[in-house]
Amino acid sequence: MEYQEYKGYREYFKELIDTKNLKELKTTISELNVVDIAEIIEDMDDKEMLLVFRMLPKEMSAEVFSYMERYDQLRIINSITDTELTSIIDELDFDDMIDVLEEMPANVVTKVLGNTPANERKLINEFLRYPEDSAGSIMTIEYVVLKPEMNVKDALEHIKQIGMDKETIYTCYVENEYKMLIGFVSLRTLVVSDESKLIKDIMVEDVISVNTLEDQEEVADKFVRYGYIALPVVDGEYRLCGIITFDDIMDVVESEATEDFHKMAAIAPSEDEYLDQTPWQLAKNRLPWLLVLMISATLTGGIIDRYNYIIAQYLILSTFIPMMTDTGGNSGSQSSTTVIRALATGEIGLSDSLKVMVKEMTVGIIAGGILSFVNFLRIVFITKVQLKIAFLVSFTMFITVVLSKFLGAALPLFAKKVNIDPAIMASALITTIIDTVVLMIYFSLAVKLLPIV
Amino acid sequence: MEYQEYKGYREYFKELIDTKNLKELKTTISELNVVDIAEIIEDMDDKEMLLVFRMLPKEMSAEVFSYMERYDQLRIINSITDTELTSIIDELDFDDMIDVLEEMPANVVTKVLGNTPANERKLINEFLRYPEDSAGSIMTIEYVVLKPEMNVKDALEHIKQIGMDKETIYTCYVENEYKMLIGFVSLRTLVVSDESKLIKDIMVEDVISVNTLEDQEEVADKFVRYGYIALPVVDGEYRLCGIITFDDIMDVVESEATEDFHKMAAIAPSEDEYLDQTPWQLAKNRLPWLLVLMISATLTGGIIDRYNYIIAQYLILSTFIPMMTDTGGNSGSQSSTTVIRALATGEIGLSDSLKVMVKEMTVGIIAGGILSFVNFLRIVFITKVQLKIAFLVSFTMFITVVLSKFLGAALPLFAKKVNIDPAIMASALITTIIDTVVLMIYFSLAVKLLPIV
Structure with a gap:
């Protein structure tokens, strides 16, 4: 509708x-x-x-x-x-x-x-x-259990008697005498099988299950990966405790992505819907990172202040600062977003770290080369600055792009390695780091290249 | 595994x-x-x-x-x-x-x-x-069709005969003599119903269906919304053409989110997996926006250049530029990310536009007030600048945050209104706009407030 x-x-x-x-x-x-x-x-x-x-x-x-x-x-x-x-x-x-x-x-x-x-x-x-967001907290106890010795006819009769009250009857689970999960049978198999066949002969023994304490994000990954309608949830002794059905997982896939979007934009995640939150709640979730990032931006101010004698002599230098820091930020967040998302969907893993970093550096060299060349032409022919300054700006631009691509890839991978959520290493934080490094390179090169009176 | x-x-x-x-x-x-x-x-x-x-x-x-x-x-x-x-x-x-x-x-x-x-x-x-990413392009033709006059026993027999070759037999569709879709029956209902009942008496007539040409993103929304295992796909005459099953949709939900992540980081979307792409391909997807944004950052350079006489006199002014533009960028991207994601998941719609903009402005006033107050204290007591300059910087900071919250909310909503993908209005573009406006406010205020020799 x-x-x-x-x-x-x-x-x-x-x-x-x-x-x-x-x-x-x-x-x-x-x-x-x-x-x-x-x-x-x-x-x-x-x-x-x-x-x-x-x-x-x-x-x-x-x-x-x-x-x-x-x-x-x-x-x-x-x-x-x-x-x-x-x-x-x-x-x-x-x-x-x-x-x-x-x-x-x-x-x-x-x-x-x-x-x-x-x-x-x-x-x-x-x-x-059960801990919040664990498999246990989202599972349901309404499911069909079959015994290995039942035949298909009995099984269907059993389902017919209890079926309508179950969250799903499409996957039926088979337990042994110790209540351990030993297999599953889909309703589809039951319906197309001969009535006299035994459950133990038609059940699938290679059961993909999740543990009660597993995080719902991992559960969602398994659903996306294997495409099942339901997954059984077991405890440490492999006893069936509940099942999770695909419809509950669709919400999880969506809300986990939303959580990552928010983290990457430096917003503390919230369980509530946007329209249900007051401006105060929204401000509370957004202020901490804004404050941290604002105060850390003091660093960049400090660097500019330290080199103010060279700005005093070459005022034009300060006009290129926003362009360089913005390009560094944009190019870094391209890399970090790509890497964070690829880690989240399982497209890459920690074992690909070296490959990813080399690839991002290569992209940085290509993109940085082209950007700094275009920039060189523009400021020589349009802004009409001295060749020395054009070289300084374009060279810093090149280093900025390569470095930001590298940091954009390396920081989320490092976070994953030390078990921090990679999504936190997104644009806002990387921007601050890149700004600082870029300005240091820019001014220390300027001091070397330009004659100071 | x-x-x-x-x-x-x-x-x-x-x-x-x-x-x-x-x-x-x-x-x-x-x-x-x-x-x-x-x-x-x-x-x-x-x-x-x-x-x-x-x-x-x-x-x-x-x-x-x-x-x-x-x-x-x-x-x-x-x-x-x-x-x-x-x-x-x-x-x-x-x-x-x-x-x-x-x-x-x-x-x-x-x-x-x-x-x-x-x-x-x-x-x-x-x-x-069928167009790429349309419902028609992802549907399958393997499904069970029942006639309204069949009884449950015949239906189950029919499924038993053809069932194993079907992608899913859990939802069976009912067609009338003109091949139009008139209802559906779940296998669950068939299994628990009396054998002599007629399909037309147990079928659900309120069918949620999708059109062959509908975008897969809309299809995914319907799946998330209604939690069905499969949805029927119909043509303009309401004839059944195929079905889409939930397992194919899980991939869609994930890849649509990935596409939004990339667009928001100013990357042209690509169908290929990260590890399958060469550095040249990656650079090609990232360069266009980087170039556009780099060149548009020239605007900010122009503004600084125009006011260089005041920088020459108050060198300290240039040290606050990165902090203000970064804070504006961060605070704007918080709002744009929140709004873009809420639009994508259907949490808000265009009809909420006014409510959202007022809310974001309010958040901006709260957050901007706190940030500029903290900033005022810091630069008066730690950086030890003149009160006039502290006021100039803090006031600009306040305007920056309010404005960036407003633009962060308004631009994606405007994009949606004129049928552009809101994800394009993300941080990178907003940052450039905010930078320009903020610098103009900063310097024109500076000219008014500070005595110029």
Whole structure:
């Protein structure tokens, strides 16, 4: 559904509410997709949202709830009765319930847990203890387990009985008597296999699994790599604890990329959506790096100050400073972005470090050569400076580009090596380093090349 | 599998080849996952790679082939016989075959098409005509079609007969007599439903579909949004032409993010993997923007040159230039990155433009206020400049931050509005604009505030 359609539905719903045509409202909603309903009602005011929400069939309301933004879920929670809340939470898929509880204020969590049976409460608490962003924290406990001795007919019968409550029944997992994961069978294999075949004879034994404590980014890499619909999550003893399904991972792939975008732009990452954050929160996430970078830029000021006697004599020298530092920054961030992203997607690894650095230096020599040649022509024929100064500027430009390409490649690789997030080594930080080095080269060459009175 | 494991297998395979222990080699390979086999053999030399590749069972070799990088696929194609090539291409899933043919040199394509039956050749040519990155170019024609009058038992029987050759049988599509798409049924529903039920009574009629010409980025958005395993692709008359499955979309989500990363770092996007590109290719993708930005930085040089009489008198003024332009660049790229990414993931839309710009200005006022205050204290108490100059620098800093936040938000939104890719409006371009404006403000204020002899 497009933005215009949402707006259309929202206005139509409001009209139906105003004219009290609730029957028509109910019919229209029940034909829509739950994702779309969530989007439509989120922008309504509390009263209207609640009215529409309460009109949904019970199982649908839980689904709609799970697709809403955190902020709007809270609006619902604060307006409905405890009984209604418990019934929604009960209807949620287990992983969605954990998601909701993780983000909710403590009083809401206590309220919900108070209405849950003891054994389930124990399980919920266990799940809430998995580290944030770990496989354990995003897995679900709803999946199909088969025994190796079952035949296909029994397996299908088993699935038919319990199937509709499972997050996914497309991959069924096989456990031995010690509850260890020994294989999987896809529903596709079950459907096309002979009814009398045994599970142990048709299961795939080469199971790709993830550990409960593995980071969700690594889990996402495995999904992208192998293209499975679901991956099993096991504990240290290789016992099946849950599964992660591809639809939850699509969000992870997107939000991990967003996190990298933000880190590379020197912004502290945040879990909240942009529109939900206040200007103060946004400023808080952006100020620390801005401050650090502003203060470290003092270094460059210091260098210029040290050489002010030569600027006093050759004022033209200061006009080339922004061009050189900008080109250094741009060329360095090209390299660092390329390397950081290639590391993140697994296209390159630490073992390629030497190859990457040599390649970036070569690119630097090619690009630096061309840029400084163009620059030389421009400042000799257009700006009309002395040949000596043109040479000084163009030579510094060449060194700047080569150096920035090298640092842009080397710093993220170094960060990865010492287990720092490479994304932090992005343009902002590299720019500051390059500025400092470039200015030092520029002025110390100037002192050597130009006659000083 | 981790990097170390790949390396281990590669060495083990080489050892087995050297000691001519091919039986053991065959057994080991057949137990591995096809994705891993592709990764292991890609780094071998031509002879070894071919030896291992030829040892694979026929259907497995096609799968391994489909997971290899373009460059390594070409290595295989150039070493095997035409008969072998035809047999591999025949075994590929239809969408993988199209993928391979799209990237291969013309002589290879001619070779393959020459060995294909006429009707299939026609279909292949039709698919090759879909625009690059369109839904049509990534869809597959292998899917299950059901008729509305079938019952569940017949449907399952039908799937059992043809199922194994389909890319996915988990979502089955229902067509009416005009071949128009009227609904879908998941295999899950089929498996848990009563055998006598009719498809038309259990199918979902609210089908989310994409058009053949839709961009793959929009397709990916729909997948992330609705979390389906597959989406149907229809033509202008709503006839089913193919389906796209989630595993192909995971790659799209990742590569679209990579493309944005590169564009934002002023790099022309490339389809090839980093390690497959020569330094010349890399330089070619990076030089155009570097040149444009270098030359546009001349503007800043011109401004400094115009005010060189005031620099001559107050040399200290030039020492603050890098700090101010860097802070402007950093703060602008924070905003542009945030806005570009939020636009790309659909978190904000054009309708939020005003809200976003006001929010960024507010952030700019908060951050700019704090930064310029810190800066004021620093240069008064540490650098010990005159109060007038401290005020000049700090005030310019404040304006710089507010302005860069505003431009960082406004330029990508404007680009979106006039249908240019917002990612182009990223740090590099914004930096150049901000530098120019900031220097103009700085010097024109300086002329007003400072006594000139």
